[in-house]
Amino acid sequence: MARHLKLLVQRWSSRVFSVEVDAAPRYFGVREQLRGEPVPPDVFSEVQKQDRCYSLLVCSGDRVTGDRFHWELRDRLQTQLPPGSGLRSMSSFIPDQKGSLLKGYFLQSQAGNSSLIEDILTDLEQRNPVLVCSYSQSEDGQQWTQCLWYQSEENPVRFCVVPSETPKHHPSVLNMINSDVFYSLEEACDVLKQCGDIIPETRSVLGMLPSSLDARRKPDFPVIVIEGLDATGKTTLTESLRDSLGATLLRSPPQCLSAWRGRFDREPPLIRRAFYAVGNYITAEQINQEASKSPVIVDRFWHSTAAYAIATAVTGPVSNLPHEGAEVYRWPGDLLQPSLVILLTLDPEERKRRLRSRGLMKTDEEEELDHNKLFRLRVEEAYRRIGGPACTALDASPSADLVLQQALLLIRAKCHL
Numbered sequence: 001m002a003r004h005l006k007l008l009v010q011r012w013s014s015r016v017f018s019v020e021v022d023a024a025p026r027y028f029g030v031r032e033q034l035r036g037e038p039v040p041p042d043v044f045s046e047v048q049k050q051d052r053c054y055s056l057l058v059c060s061g062d063r064v065t066g067d068r069f070h071w072e073l074r075d076r077l078q079t080q081l082p083p084g085s086g087l088r089s090m091s092s093f094i095p096d097q098k099g100s101l102l103k104g105y106f107l108q109s110q111a112g113n114s115s116l117i118e119d120i121l122t123d124l125e126q127r128n129p130v131l132v133c134s135y136s137q138s139e140d141g142q143q144w145t146q147c148l149w150y151q152s153e154e155n156p157v158r159f160c161v162v163p164s165e166t167p168k169h170h171p172s173v174l175n176m177i178n179s180d181v182f183y184s185l186e187e188a189c190d191v192l193k194q195c196g197d198i199i200p201e202t203r204s205v206l207g208m209l210p211s212s213l214d215a216r217r218k219p220d221f222p223v224i225v226i227e228g229l230d231a232t233g234k235t236t237l238t239e240s241l242r243d244s245l246g247a248t249l250l251r252s253p254p255q256c257l258s259a260w261r262g263r264f265d266r267e268p269p270l271i272r273r274a275f276y277a278v279g280n281y282i283t284a285e286q287i288n289q290e291a292s293k294s295p296v297i298v299d300r301f302w303h304s305t306a307a308y309a310i311a312t313a314v315t316g317p318v319s320n321l322p323h324e325g326a327e328v329y330r331w332p333g334d335l336l337q338p339s340l341v342i343l344l345t346l347d348p349e350e351r352k353r354r355l356r357s358r359g360l361m362k363t364d365e366e367e368e369l370d371h372n373k374l375f376r377l378r379v380e381e382a383y384r385r386i387g388g389p390a391c392t393a394l395d396a397s398p399s400a401d402l403v404l405q406q407a408l409l410l411i412r413a414k415c416h417l
C-alpha cells in the first residue's frame with residue numbers, strides 16, 4: 001500500500017466525512033470504540049437495514065491527475081452503477097487543517113445489487129488511486145460501522161460511525177487557495193505546465209504570456225472594470241463607456257484565448273480556474289500597454305475569476321462561504337489593480353427576462369445561476385467580499401442610458417475623468 005495511504009489511514013479517526021444531501025453537507029466521523037448511546041448520523045437515517053453504503057475517496061499524490069480522475073469518476077459511476085444507487089458528492093478532511101481535503105463519492109446498494117456494486121468498486125480500487133470503505137448496520141440495528149475495503153480480506157478493522165458537529169469552515173475552504181483561486185501567476189502556470197501532456201492546448205495558452213510583468217507600474221490613465229452576473233448589462237455598458245470616454249475596451253479572458261476557452265471549460269476546477277487566472281495576467285499586460293494612451297474599460301477581471309471559483313467550490317447557503325475578511329478574498333500581489341471596479345446588480349427576475357430576450361447559448365455555470373438560487377447568492381456575496389479594490393455596486397435595472405449616466409458619475413468622482 002502506498003506510503004501516503006498508510007499515513008492517511010493512521011490518522012483516520014481524526015477525519016470528518018461530509019456527504020452532500022439536498023445541496024448541503026452532512027457530517028459524520030469514525031471512532032474505534034463507541035462511547036455513550038449509539039446515534040446514527042443523519043446521512044444513514046433513510047437507508048434500509050439490509051442496504052450497504054460505500055465511500056470512494058480519491059487519494060492521488062499528484063493533484064492534476066487526482067482532480068481529473070475525480071471529475072471523470074462521476075460520469076463513470078453514473079454509467080456503471082445500477083439505478084437507485086443514490087450517488088452523492090463526498091469529502092474527507094481534518095477540521096481546520098489546510099490541504100487535508102480528499103474528494104470522492106458516497107453511494108448505496110440495495111438488496112440484490114450489492115455484489116454488482118462491490119465488483120465495480122473492487123475493480124476501481126485495484127486500478128486507480130482510490131480508497132473505498134463500506135458501511136453496514138449492526139444486527140440489532142443500533143449502530144453503523146465502517147470497514148476499510150482494502151483490509152476486508154485480512155483482518156478488517158471496524159470503526160463505529162458517529163455524527164459530527166458542523167465544522168467552523170466548509171471543507172472546500174481548506175483546499176481553496178491555489179486549487180480553486182490562484183494568488184500568483186506562478187501558481188496558475190505550474191498547474192497548466194503539469195497539464196502539457198494531457199491537454200496540448202496549454203502550451204499555446206502559456207505562449208500568450210508576456211515575458212515579464214510589472215504589477216507595480218501605475219497606469220497613466222484610469223482602468224475601470226465592469227463586473228456582474230451574466231445578462232446584467234456589462235457588454236452594453238462597457239461599449240457605451242468606451243464611446244463616451246474615448247477609452248479602449250478589453251476583456252478577460254482576452255480575445256487571444258477564445259479558441260481554447262471551451263476546451264478548458266470542460267476540465268475540472270483546478271485546471272479551469274488556472275486557465276482563467278492566466279487569462280487575467282494576459283489582459284493585465286494589454287491594460288498596461290493601452291493605459292499609457294487612453295482610459296481602459298475592462299469587461300470582467302479578477303473579481304469574476306475569484307467569485308465564481310469560491311462560490312462553486314463551496315456548497316449550501318451563503319453562510320458556508322469563507323468569512324468576510326478571509327484570506328481567499330485578497331487581491332493577488334502580482335496582478336495589476338484597477339482604479340475602479342463597478343459591480344452591476346440586478347433583480348433576478350429582470351435578469352432572467354433579459355436572458356430570455358437575448359436567447360444566446362449559456363455556459364454550464366450560467367445555467368447553474370438560473371436554476372440554483374443558492375449558487376447565485378454565493379456568487380453575488382463573494383463579489384462583494386473580494387477586496388483590493390472592492391466593488392462599487394451600481395443598480396443596473398434602469399434604462400441602459402441611465403445606467404451609463406450613473407456609471408459616468410461614479411467614474412468622474414473616483415477617477416477624476
Ligand SMILES: Nc1ncnc2c1ncn2[C@@H]1O[C@H](COP(=O)(O)OP(=O)(O)OP(=O)(O)O)[C@@H](O)[C@H]1O
Pocket residue numbers: 228229230231232233234235236237354355357358396397398399400401403
Ligand atoms: N439597462 C438595460 N435595460 C434593459 N435591457 C438591457 C439593459 N442593459 C442591457 N440590456 C439587455 O439585456 C441583455 C443582456 O445585456 P448584456 O449582453 O449587455 O449583458 P452582459 O452582462 O454582457 O451578459 P454576459 O455576461 O452574459 O455577456 C441584452 O439583450 C441587452 O440588450
Ligand SMILES: Nc1ccn([C@H]2C[C@H](O)[C@@H](COP(=O)(O)O)O2)c(=O)n1
Pocket residue numbers: 230252253276280300301302304305306308363365366
Ligand atoms: N475573468 C473571468 C471571466 C470569466 N470567468 C468565468 C466565470 C464564469 O464561469 C464564466 C462567465 O463568463 P461569460 O460567460 O460572462 O463570458 O467565465 C472567470 O472565471 N474569469
